[in-house]
Amino acid sequence: MDWFTDLFGQAQQALFESVIQPIVFNLGYGNLLEDAFDATGWLLVGLIQIVVMLAVIGSLQRWRPAEAVTDRHAIRIDIVYTLIQRLGLFRLVMFFSLEPLFDGAVGEMRMQGIPTFQLDALWPGVTDVAWVSFIVYLVAFDLLMYWLHRAQHSWNWWWALHSLHHSQRQMTMWSDSRNHLLDDLIIDSAVAITARLIGVGPGQFVALVAVSQLLENLQHANLRLTFGLIGERLLVSPRFHRLHHSIGIGHEGFGRGTLGGHNFAVMFPIWDVIFRTANFEDRWDATGVRDQLPEEGGRDYGRGFWAQQWLGLKRLVGRDKIAPAPGGGAGPSGGAPREIAGRPPADMNGRVPAGGND
Numbered sequence: 001m002d003w004f005t006d007l008f009g010q011a012q013q014a015l016f017e018s019v020i021q022p023i024v025f026n027l028g029y030g031n032l033l034e035d036a037f038d039a040t041g042w043l044l045v046g047l048i049q050i051v052v053m054l055a056v057i058g059s060l061q062r063w064r065p066a067e068a069v070t071d072r073h074a075i076r077i078d079i080v081y082t083l084i085q086r087l088g089l090f091r092l093v094m095f096f097s098l099e100p101l102f103d104g105a106v107g108e109m110r111m112q113g114i115p116t117f118q119l120d121a122l123w124p125g126v127t128d129v130a131w132v133s134f135i136v137y138l139v140a141f142d143l144l145m146y147w148l149h150r151a152q153h154s155w156n157w158w159w160a161l162h163s164l165h166h167s168q169r170q171m172t173m174w175s176d177s178r179n180h181l182l183d184d185l186i187i188d189s190a191v192a193i194t195a196r197l198i199g200v201g202p203g204q205f206v207a208l209v210a211v212s213q214l215l216e217n218l219q220h221a222n223l224r225l226t227f228g229l230i231g232e233r234l235l236v237s238p239r240f241h242r243l244h245h246s247i248g249i250g251h252e253g254f255g256r257g258t259l260g261g262h263n264f265a266v267m268f269p270i271w272d273v274i275f276r277t278a279n280f281e282d283r284w285d286a287t288g289v290r291d292q293l294p295e296e297g298g299r300d301y302g303r304g305f306w307a308q309q310w311l312g313l314k315r316l317v318g319r320d321k322i323a324p325a326p327g328g329g330a331g332p333s334g335g336a337p338r339e340i341a342g343r344p345p346a347d348m349n350g351r352v353p354a355g356g357n358d
Contacts, residue, residue: 008044016040038202039088045210046086052214057173057221066224066242066284071170073303078174080305085177085184086213118199137200137208139268144194145212146271148187149264153251158183159259160315164308166251167301169288171242173221176213180312215267220245224284232280233269239284240269246285247293 016037024036069075083089119140120133127136152162161183168175179187195205219241227237244250244263253260262279265271272278291299299320302308314320 008041012037012041012044015044039091041203041206042088042091045206046088049086049210049214049217050082053173053217057218057223060218060225061173061222064224065222066171066238067222069170069172069222074168074170075172075174077303077305077308078168078172078178081177081179082174091188117197120199134204134207137198137204138211140198141191141194141208141212142265142267143271144191145187145266146264146275148190149266150275150277152183153259153261153264156259157316158186159251161312163251163289163315164301164312166245166287166289167292167308168245169286169292171220171222171245171287173217175220176216181309182312182316212267226282233273236263236265236267236269239282240280242287243279243281243283243285245287246283247288247290249279249283249285251289 020036020040020043021033024030024033029036119136120127122136127133152158161180164180164183165175165178168178200208215236219236219238221238223238225237226232226239227235231237232240240263244261249262251259251261262277263269263272264277269278289299289301291297292301300311302311311320
């Protein structure tokens with residue numbers, strides 16, 4: 001990969017010198033040139049990701065869609081989320097607000113004699129080899145993300161934010177970035193702190209984030225694709241993750257009205273297998289949150305970016321109430337409107353149309 005590293009470095013330098021550096025000087029932030037150069041790397045990675053999404057994952061979606069596209073407006077809003085995330089706008093906010101706090105906290109730990117842990121030093125001569133350490137860190141972060149994801153589905157206050165991600169009824173490769181900004185802030189902070197504590201280098205951290213994000217784009221794609229009996233247990237597929245977004249399966253526990261769900265793994269399903277949250281059924285169900293359905297109260301998650309953010313805050317403080325559903329249920333309570341494997345997805349009201357769309 002040396003050729004790619006060299007090519008990326010040249011492109012980063014060219015973009016920095018021709019575009020970013022003049023902007024930084026004009027804004028009077030010449031003292032932040034080093035940080036601006038690092039930010040240029042994130043911007044370049046984001047641009048590469050978007051190109052890969054459009055050229056590869058987008059082509060796969062057109063080749064074999066899981067369902068017909070009926071709500072292009074919702075998809076356009078997800079594109080806005082993706083651009084904010086991938087082009088560095090959200091990371092820029094973190095840089096000026098939280099990054100100095102993280103650096104200060106780690107520095108204070110070292111001053112107090114509390115060492116950080118170099119995960120790639122576990123087995124000298126093996127785990128410190130570049131590609132081996134990359135895999136080690138990838139597995140470590142995936143385990144962290146599994147439990148963070150479980151927490152998003154276990155704590156009411158966090159689900160109030162995370163449910164925005166699940167409210168997309170028209171899942172596509174853009175849906176991965178559809179998150180409440182406060183939810184993103186919490187997750188990214190946990191990941192950034194962990195990276196410092198286990199000794200991930202800046203360049204390696206960028207690569208880890210880029211690889212995991214592209215895999216998540218593939219998992220959210222409107223794509224009827226499985227990885228086979230063995231592959232499904234090695235890497236999260238679009239089918240495996242779609243079950244996580246399926247109404248009543250991915251975000252509900254065993255009891256009526258309880259939080260929980262299945263298929264929380266970000267990359268490796270082994271965590272769901274070990275902790276008994278895996279669901280490998282061959283199903284292609286309607287996606288969304290139960291309380292969106294008219295018969296379950298018809299909760300509004302917002303049609304635009306700012307409406308979605310505002311409604312998320314209202315849910316967080318308990319000010320976003322919905323009417324009781326017919327039959328005594330309310331909001332996220334109730335069983336799942338499950339579908340037979342192989343049947344087409346439900347419409348926006350949770351009904352399954354006649355015929356197929358394969």
